[in-house]
Amino acid sequence: METIINYFSNMPTPHRTLLLVGGLTFFWLLESAVPLFQLKYNKWKHALINIFFTLTTVVINFAFAFILVKSSQWVVANNFGIIQWIEMPIWLYALVGLLLLDLIGAWLVHYVEHRVKWMWKFHLIHHTDQNVDTTTANRHHPGESIFRFVFTTLAVFIVGAPMWMVFIYQTLSLVFTQFNHSNVKMPNWLDDTLSLVICSPNMHRVHHHYRMPYTDSNFGNIFSIWDRLFGTYVKADNTKLKYGVDTYMEHKEANDLRTLLKIPFQKYRPTPKYEQEEKL
Numbered sequence: 001m002e003t004i005i006n007y008f009s010n011m012p013t014p015h016r017t018l019l020l021v022g023g024l025t026f027f028w029l030l031e032s033a034v035p036l037f038q039l040k041y042n043k044w045k046h047a048l049i050n051i052f053f054t055l056t057t058v059v060i061n062f063a064f065a066f067i068l069v070k071s072s073q074w075v076v077a078n079n080f081g082i083i084q085w086i087e088m089p090i091w092l093y094a095l096v097g098l099l100l101l102d103l104i105g106a107w108l109v110h111y112v113e114h115r116v117k118w119m120w121k122f123h124l125i126h127h128t129d130q131n132v133d134t135t136t137a138n139r140h141h142p143g144e145s146i147f148r149f150v151f152t153t154l155a156v157f158i159v160g161a162p163m164w165m166v167f168i169y170q171t172l173s174l175v176f177t178q179f180n181h182s183n184v185k186m187p188n189w190l191d192d193t194l195s196l197v198i199c200s201p202n203m204h205r206v207h208h209h210y211r212m213p214y215t216d217s218n219f220g221n222i223f224s225i226w227d228r229l230f231g232t233y234v235k236a237d238n239t240k241l242k243y244g245v246d247t248y249m250e251h252k253e254a255n256d257l258r259t260l261l262k263i264p265f266q267k268y269r270p271t272p273k274y275e276q277e278e279k280l
């Protein structure tokens with residue numbers, strides 16, 4: 001455990017870059033070999049849009065990284081936060097910390113994005129992708145990247161997370177979001193088993209179905225416990241899914257970078273009533 005803590009306490013930036021690129025490459029190749037859907041699209045052209053948004057996310061996270069570092073240093077120095085107030089073995093300390101970081105930094109912000117209209121308009125960009133694959137993982141409008149960073153920083157304060165734990169959380173978060181967005185076909189028994197603990201591809205894909213109520217379900221990223229605990233877990237036949245969001249189903253709109261960047265600042269489009277309920 002000490003070795004892991006020491007590594008993540010001083011995790012080199014090139015290693016984080018290698019993880020991002022290596023993860024995308026690995027799941028890209030895997031989904032090409034064993035795809036769930038034979039998606040009919042230009043994979044490279046589709047990837048360029050999503051990689052643009054991935055790069056804006058990276059830039060924003062690096063630009064504000066000093067805030068995260070200072071916040072983590074402060075909570076440790078001042079013995080502030082949930083895991084700082086309770087004595088426990090180091091392995092439990094790490095597990096509880098990661099669970100709570102995932103709750104606040106991933107599940108909660110995602111849930112709020114679907115409930116607050118102005119935040120939803122930024123998050124819409126993620127849902128406009130009609131060909132969900134591993135590159136969709138970080139398809140976030142720069143504005144969304146900022147308030148996701150705010151929630152992560154809030155999580156550090158509430159949890160009392162040291163920097164090594166934050167780096168482990170961010171690493172797991174990156175790998176899992178690439179994994180559960182990937183267009184990989186897995187045996188149902190394996191996916192069902194994994195989804196008892198983590199957010200599997202079959203679980204998360206339901207969230208990308210273009211109609212309600214499926215869009216408002218399965219908000220988790222690393223751990224599936226939060227959706228199960230808060231009643232937002234939904235299981236559906238993945239082969240019947242249709243990706244996208246009902247207010248932006250025009251192919252040109254969903255794949256034009258300028259349009260995607262402007263969506264949060266345009267007049268809100270209400271969801272058509274006939275699209276509200278559907279059984280899969």
